[in-house]
Amino acid sequence: MKLGLLLLLLAAPPGPSGPAAGQRLLGRDGECPPPSRVPVGRCDNFCSSDENCPGSERCCSTGCGRECRLPIGAKRGFCPQAPDVVSICLVECSSDSQCRGNGKCCSIGCHVQCVQxxxxxxxxxxxxxxxxxxxxxxxxxxxxxxCPGRNKCCFTGCGLGCLSPDKATMAPLPRTGRHDHLDPAPSDSPVSSPHICHLPPVHGPCRERYRRYAYNPAMGTCQPFIYSGCKGNPNNFEMVEECQKVCQQPGGAKE
Structure with missing residues (x-):
């Protein structure tokens, strides 16, 4: 049930300093995902506090260091910027989990509501x-x-700045029609969702160690594997929930 909180306020216009002024994402107080029992990836500190992380990501323990990760229940993507308008202020949500689909609970001007x-x-x-x-x-x-072009907002070692993403991860992925945005490993050719789910997990030749999830058609479940950071295939998901949505629901993998 939507909160019936109505406040007659003026939406403050964005200030002149700082990017995306007037825009604030909710969810920074969400709980970090638990660290892996067996640490994967490089063991080091790639952030020191939540302020080092873009969007709604938090600075979380990896088991042998810290890095920026989405808190439990938070959805990928960012909130749109606040328009400079006068309106009645509404509070409709308190977390992403209350929003349907890919919607996020965002503070837009004086509103707190679910938006795409x-x-x-x-x-x-x-x-x-x-x-x-x-x-x-x-x-x-x-x-x-x-950030302009393909640059992403990343931790620079001392604050957030616009950086080019790792080249091994820059290729856009084939869309399955079930998600607005997925970010598994790049592939050489587009494939449909059922075929994606039957591809074998590929470790790749690079030297990094990332925990990813791949659908196992024999077991009928999404299982973890170690990805090296390059030369993978689309059956490669950062979160088990993404794998389950694509491959374990009707219209995904079918025997």
Missing amino acids: SVPAKSGVCPKRKVLQTFAPCNNSCTDDTD
Whole structure:
């Protein structure tokens, strides 16, 4: 049931300083996903606090370091920027889980409501270690929408800035028609959803270690595997929920 909170307020216009002023994502207080029992990826600190992370991501423990991750229940994508309008302020949600589909619970001007998210740009941010410096760390972006071209809003080692994504992750993925945005590993040719779900998991030749999920048609479930960071195929999902939505629902993998 929507909260019946109505406040007659003026939506403050975006300020002149800082990217995406007037825009704030909810969900930064969400709980971090538990660290893997067996650490994957590089063991180091790639953030020191939530302020080092773009959008609604949080600085979470990996089991042997820290990196930016989406909190439990938070959805991918970003909130649209706040329009400079005068209206009645509504509070309709408190978390992404209350929004249907790909909708996110966003603070837009003086509203807090479910809106269609702006998809994150393809690719993965390069991992930069936390720099030990006495100089102040300033942010030049808050999410991908503040960055030109294919650049993404990433932790630079001292604040957030626009960086080129890792080349191995820049290729856009084939769309299955079931998601507005998916970001598994790139493939050489587009494939339909049922075929994606029957592809074998591919580790790849690179040296990184990322925990990913692939659908196992023999078991009928999505199972974890280690991805090296390049030369994978579309049966490669960052979150088990994405794998389940594509492959374990009607219209996904079928025997």
